[in-house]
Amino acid sequence: MGKILVTGGAGFIGSNFVHYLLETTNHSVVVLDKMTYAANEMSLAGLDSNRFALVKGDIADRDLVDSLVADVDAVVHYAAESHNDNSLADPSPFVQTNLVGTFTLLEAVRAHRVRFHHISTDEVFGDLALDDPAKFTETTPYNPSSPYSSTKAGSDLLVRAWVRSFGIEATISNCSNNYGPYQHIEKFIPRQITNVLSGIRPKLYGRGLNVRDWIHAQDHSAAVLKILEAGKIGETYLIGANGEVNNITVLRTILRLMGQSEDSFEHVADRPGHDLRYAIDGSRLRQELGWEPVFTDFEAGLADTISWYETHRSWWEPLKAEVEAKYAKAGQ
Incomplete structure (x- = not known):
């Protein structure tokens, strides 16, 4: 995996992953980002131009996505509309980016037989009672409660279908709440x-x-790289730090x-439909x-x-x- 395409790499979690890749590996990175309000080009300032390039564009742009995917060894898909309050005010961008955008990427990796890793969230599982000792696992049924989490759930199911129906090489990770540098101040x-x-x-x-089950963005980045390098194709891994x-x-x-x-x-x-509790059981990732x-x-x-x-x-x-x-x- 010499060259990796990172979608949404000018956003919070994506930019942390880009920094982590360039600091800890020899990979080169291409970022594809629509540069919406949640992205910040300053988050990528000062990176080595010999190993890094930023392409401003939409993951739902079929021709652009196809040309970029054809020239890389792997795709790590962070790009998403992700703010719950915004999804309650206007769900349409969430449908377009999280569902149509993911579909567009899947078709490109299918055409070019490129390794794909899909970043998702624990919010697809809904929530847990405050006094419930249980945690989310890889087999927890989906029960999303907002336009944001429902479109992320839909994107996960698209990835699973493309693995089973078309044989693409893909993995999924569902992570708990991230914190750390470069996070938009609406969070x-x-x-x-x-x-x-x-x-x-x-x-x-x-x-x-x-x-909420908090994890530092650097720990998330390390987990994603581990899954990309050693994860079993077709499998889902939950990322949490207790x-x-x-x-x-x-x-x-x-x-x-x-x-x-x-x-x-x-x-x-309070926010309408505010989920009570998220909790991740990340033992599979640790053990395997x-x-x-x-x-x-x-x-x-x-x-x-x-x-x-x-x-x-x-x-x-x-x-x-x-x-x-x-x-x-x-x-x-």
Whole structure:
């Protein structure tokens, strides 16, 4: 796999994967990104032009996708519309990108017999009760609850069908909630960090009891590379770091680490259909492929993330006013 096409590589998780590939392997990387609001070219600044290229375009553009896939050894598919609130306001971009875009990529890898890895989410499984000891596994039935998670579930099923019907070489991974550098400030953790840095009181949906299973984006990147290199074709792997924490605890930890009172936040109206709890059983990935997370201390990972946003104000400050105006309009 000398050359890898990374779709959505200017977004949060994709850009972390691009950095990880270039820093830890000899692969060259081509990024295909539509450069929507969630992408940031600054996230790819300074990369080695001898091993890296950025192509601005749509994964639903059949001719463009076909030409790029024909010239690579593998495709890692991160590109997706992924913000739940946006999917509730307008589901159409989620259908176009997550379903039509994935279909377009699958047809290209089928034509050129190229290895394909599909990035998905734990949200396709729906949610778990707060007091349920169970975790999601590779055999958990799908039960998505939003336009975002339902279109991601649909894209997973397309990949499985193309493996079975057409024999493409593909794997899937469903990951828990990521945090770390380069995450858009509309998302929970960077929104709270940048609120504090901007002198704005952080906001918390409802009572903040919803539980997420957090993983640092660097650990996610390492897991994806491991699956790409050694994963069994046609199989799904769950990626999690045993990082279950409820939202109010995350927020209070951020406030404490940033020298603020743990009660210096406001409650706002909860999101419609807000999933209660996600929890990943990543034991198969660990046992079969030997992957282990590096960021096992969530508080230390948060401190590292806070430091990144403190020292990269030029990356996020131009976005802040627009993001907060949008949330204010929605009463959040």
